[in-house]
Amino acid sequence: MSTTEPPVLAARGLSAGHARRVVVADLTLEVRPRTVTALVGPNGSGKSTLLMTLARVLRRQAGEVLLDDRPIDRLPSTEVARRLGVLPQTAVVPTGATVRELVEQGRYPQLGPWAMLRRHDDGAMRRALELTGLTPLADRRLDSLSGGERQRAWIAMTLAQETGVLLLDEPTTYLDVRHQIDLMRLVEHLRDDHGLTVVMVLHDLNQAARHADRVVALRDGRVLADGTPREVLTSGTLRSVFDVDALVVDDPVTGRPLFVAR
Amino acid sequence: MRWRLSALVLLTPVAGVALVLAHLFLGRSDVPAPAVLRVLTGRETEPAYALIVLDYRLPRVLVGLGAGALLAVSGVLVQAVVRNPLAEPATTGVGAGAALAVVGTLVLWPGHALAYPAALGGALATGAVLYVVGRRSFAVTGVLLGAVLAALTSLLLVVDSAPISVVLRWLVGSLNARTPQDWTLLWPWLVVVLPTAWLLASRLNVWVLGEPAATGLGLRTGPVLAVVLLVAVAGAAAAIAAAGAVAFVGLVAPHVGRLLAGADHRVLIPVSAVLGALLLSLADLVAFSVSVQLPGIATDVSGVPVGAVTALIGAPVLASLVRRENRA
């Protein structure tokens, strides 16, 4: 990780929210390439709003979002979708669609006007299914799957997009422990071997500490702490961000900070 | 899925031809079968037979097929817009809008043949109103809008009940007394709406994933929604203007289409169009073959409106839809 490289994704003076309610106010954030950033904070702190505004899913109220140094809303939407993939939190289950059909939608930004799949698209879909362990379930209907399998199918769709940047909103929701660990390893693998940049909202602070290069702690739409897990996850920050009294010890396995509530 | 599709591709032309022939050979007036054959091969000398087959029966079956296809495709699009397989063209209130416009013109300018443009205009205007006021929930808004428009229609009919028998056709849908002109007015819509709908298919596949995911995949959801709704309303409006607000074809055809062809709109749209065409035409065959003799009613009633038949077919299909939904 180099700090001299230009940010792949950046927010400058960003304000965002729903309708007239401002959730994120005047926020500045730069995301370096090939890093995993975790957004943490209490409920209503603006994590998801920030993430969805970075993904241009929510319209910003002020400031700007830059993707590769260019304002994201000046780029054509499919152009953005080729560089940046989003996993939203509330996803609809399309009636009757199979896992493969869902994953296929990840190729939408790459399709030509006639919307025909090419060989490379097949490869991308196959890799996405493999990475999420869904190959055996590819032809099952989504509505016959468990919550966790469905969540993995959505992750596979986002991966099939083959973007350099991934924005994941609480990706571990609905997943059991094993699949949570698998997903976090997958994120690290994507960063290390494919050079992806990942920004994700996480609720589990220990997950953030263990797998992120950088943790951004938000409260009331402002960044309260920003840095490596060791810098951010201290008793002091935990108190000011979450109002919890916590002990931070060293994880015996990874040596990263481990949070224990008192 | 594959074998079902192949069976469909093989069977539908057969079914279609059989249906068209049934329509041409059967009917309320007696035309001997050899005469029908002679008419079709252009060798009939009796002008009355040619008139019945070519000017009464042929337009009726063509309008039925065309309106069925349009309703089915409109149904697929409306279901995609509200992301719910229980929606149908009537969900948008366009049928009620068409009926109101027809009654309105009949009350204001009696004696003028304005029904067709009125139905079309009323349906399109309703679609526009829905687009403007319904962003929060097209389904709930459409249903409420339909209720208001129906109440306004009734208001007009209470003031002036002369158009009542005419408007029944728009309320339930009927293919009685279709003319070649009806077909002339309908086919351009088929040519525009069906291909446009199909070109929207891959965007619909993305749209049904929900607004955030669709935006994330680069779909410009605002314009796409407007275009899809416009095409859906245009298809329904043309069908309603030609055949009245036939219920359930727009619900049943996409439902069966999904069973046979899956959820991919690139396949679902053409399959549903074919199924809708066959379904409406078949229901019409049933409708005009039915002859009801009820106790307490002196007259022999024949020629039930096709909308009543589709409503009867629709109820069990709705029930099956329901069962599948609840299992999921």
Add this chain to the structure above:
Amino acid sequence: MITIIKRVELPGLAVAALAVCVLAALCLGEPRLRPATALAALTDPAHPLRVPVWEVRLPRALLGLVAGAGLAAAGLLLQDVLRNPIAGPELLGVSSGAAVVVATIVVLGLGVPLVVQPWAALAGAVVAGALVLLAIGRTRDPAHVALVGAAVSAACGGLVVAVVGLGTQGNVVVLFRYLLGSLAARGWPHLETVTPLVAAGVGAAWLLRRRVEALTLGDDVAAGLGVPVTRTRVAAVGVAALLAAAVASVCGPVAFVALLAPHLARRLLGTVSTRRVLPLAVLLGGLLLALADLASRLLLYPVELPVGIATTLVGVPALVLLSRRTAVPA
């Protein structure tokens, strides 16, 4: 305004408004009477105006009150046990199912006695309502409810039209009574048919009020509180169906009173508690329908509108306005 004052004053105001409304219904129309004359005709059996006041206007006004009250109770029960803001007999197919049966009886002249009609209508209401309830399953999504209800209502509407088409042209006018609801030409026999059923239904709703309120918190919570969830839901929906069927058998499916009255009561009281809302909702339902009937009688006089037109044209915008500021999606 303080809640306690509201709780005493609002029902009082509603009762006063009801009284004024009934008096107005007795006086207005042709011939137009002074309140004193109307009251005299009411009390004196030999009064020259006895017939219009006692035989025509009074039963009709009272029928409006009773029917509206029954509809409001039905709407409140359905909204609360299904935890769905747009659940109401008109959007659950219950009213239109009942209307099919009644229209069939009337148009085909099947000679079913008036007293039996509500029970026949109940059968139609239950069939259509059951279909919708099965269809919406466990979902709380108002859109889903609206779609299924609209589909079933459309099927019922198609059947009514088909049935009416079988009748003679003269009966076609009857159509609108059974598609929209009307209080025209109703007398004491109608009132006597529907009143015991509505009274029983509202009474049952009152008995169920605490259990229903527990259900509004969710099935798990209600079960945890010791409420028999399924039995309560079945009972409440059954009572609502009976109320809607009873009203529809006499007046046709008068729309949007059942939906609107509970929402209005909740808004006025500032609470969603079933047992607090129930009394005011019932009063408001009666008031709304009586007012709507008065309006539909006088607005285009001498032409009389089916009251269902008035309730729809007023009810839908009111519902949308109410939903703007509450959690009701529309």
